[in-house]
Each structure stands twice: as structure tokens, then as C-alpha cells.
Amino acid sequence: MRIPINVKYKERLMPNVLTHVFGSRVPSSILAVVDTGSDITILSNKDALQLQIPTKGMTVTKNIQGIARGKLDLCQYNKKISFYLKKEDQTSFKIEINGLYVSVDSEACPITIIGMDLLKNNNLRLFYDPQGEAYLEKLD
Amino acid sequence: MEEAKMIKMAEKNLKFFNENFKSFEENYPNKFVAVSGSKVVAIEDSPKKIFDELDTKEISRSMVLVEFIPMAGSILVL
Numbered sequence: 001m002r003i004p005i006n007v008k009y010k011e012r013l014m015p016n017v018l019t020h021v022f023g024s025r026v027p028s029s030i031l032a033v034v035d036t037g038s039d040i041t042i043l044s045n046k047d048a049l050q051l052q053i054p055t056k057g058m059t060v061t062k063n064i065q066g067i068a069r070g071k072l073d074l075c076q077y078n079k080k081i082s083f084y085l086k087k088e089d090q091t092s093f094k095i096e097i098n099g100l101y102v103s104v105d106s107e108a109c110p111i112t113i114i115g116m117d118l119l120k121n122n123n124l125r126l127f128y129d130p131q132g133e134a135y136l137e138k139l140d
Numbered sequence: 141m142e143e144a145k146m147i148k149m150a151e152k153n154l155k156f157f158n159e160n161f162k163s164f165e166e167n168y169p170n171k172f173v174a175v176s177g178s179k180v181v182a183i184e185d186s187p188k189k190i191f192d193e194l195d196t197k198e199i200s201r202s203m204v205l206v207e208f209i210p211m212a213g214s215i216l217v218l
Contacts, residue, residue, distance in 0.1 A: 014216070018154050020147050026201045027143065029150030035218055046172070046187035046208070050201050066218070084147070092147075106187055110172070110208040113218065 003085045005134040015134045020084040024051035038115035045103045046110040055104045074101040095122050146202050153205035169211040176204045
């Protein structure tokens with residue numbers, strides 16, 4: 001079973017997928033980048049606002065150091081969230097995760113990342129060809 | 141049914157966004173743009189401002205795609 005992924009993300013080559021999120025106060029659809037360079041799944045501050053996932057008053061539990069000088073503060077959202085992704089046959093594939101990390105910095109890069117934790121926990125592997133084809137594949 | 145409506149709208153929003161990205165890049169660099177259906181419904185400097193504007197206009201957050209428009213030629217490294 002395969003989930004097609006867009007390769008040309010606004011003329012960039014980051015593999016991304018339209019993701020429908022349920023379980024938050026406001027169900028919404030967001031674009032998420034699949035990033036094998038990230039151990040964890042991170043909801044951007046923008047997308048947390050769209051889903052009305054609160055970040056004010058939450059304790060920072062992790063900070064991330066990237067290749068730039070700045071750090072990114074993250075807090076942990078511990079409720080169950082469901083992601084729906086569209087399969088090749090146009091039906092939906094549901095992924096449930098028991099919590100994820102949320103960026104508390106509104107100035108940080110406004111991109112939600114599907115990290116290795118989500119791929120690993122759902123037996124998904126990424127096929128990526130920068131020439132155009134990419135997909136997630138479910139290993140049963 | 142509401143879920144199906146949301147998903148259908150999201151796909152329409154993404155198609156419109158992709159088709160108009162070049163124009164957004166020229167006109168709204170470093171802005172957040174919200175699209176719904178086949179039109180731009182809000183343009184703002186920050187995520188908070190754009191969702192405040194959507195709330196003021198009584199546009200459901202479930203029915204919009206909100207994306208940041210980078211400056212043309214900028215390079216993104218995660």
C-alpha cells in the first residue's frame with residue numbers, strides 16, 4: 001500500500017504530503033514535510049494555531065539545535081491525534097499518534113515535519129526520487 | 141460528511157495554492173497567505189494575525205490552507 005507524496009513543494013524538492021488532522025479542537029488540513037533527518041514529528045506553531053492546539057503555558061520539554069545558531073523550543077502535546085493521508089486508490093490511510101511535539105516559537109520556520117518516529121511506529125518507509133516520484137509505503 | 145467536505149476543500153485549496161504560487165511569491169514575500177476555495181481570503185505578517193483575521197471574517201480554520209510565502213530564490217534547510 002502506497003501513499004503518494006509531492007516532491008515539488010513550491011519549486012523545492014522537499015517531499016511533502018497533504019495531511020488531514022483530527023483529534024484537535026479544530027480538524028484541519030495541513031502540509032507536512034517528510035524529514036528522515038528528524039527523529040521526531042513536530043507541529044509548526046502556525047499549524048498548532050490552525051488546529052487550536054494550545055502552546056501558551058506549556059512547559060518546554062525539548063530544544064532542538066539545527067545547523068544554524070538558533071535553537072527551537074518544543075513542548076509536548078500528549079493527546080491522541082489522527083492523521084489521514086490519501087492512498088494511491090484515493091481512500092484514506094489513518095495514522096494515530098499518542099502525542100507530538102509543538103513548536104512554541106511563532107518566528108520559527110512554519111513547516112510541520114513528519115519525523116522518523118511516525119514512520120517507524122507505523123511501519124512506513126519512504127521512497128524518494130528527486131526527479132519526481134515519491135511515496136510512503138506501508139510494510140505489513 | 142463534514143470530514144469529507146473538509147478533505148475535498150483542502151485538495152482544492154492546495155491546487156489553487158500551487159497554481160498561483162509564483163504570483164504569491166512576487167506579491168506577498170515573507171507573508172502568510174490563507175486560501176479557501178479558489179480565492180485568497182487573508183494575507184498577514186504572522187500566524188496569529190492571520191488566524192485572528194480569519195476568525196473576524198468568520199471563516200472556518202477547517203476550510204483554509206495557510207502557508208508562508210518565502211522570498212523568491214531563498215533556500216530552505218531544515
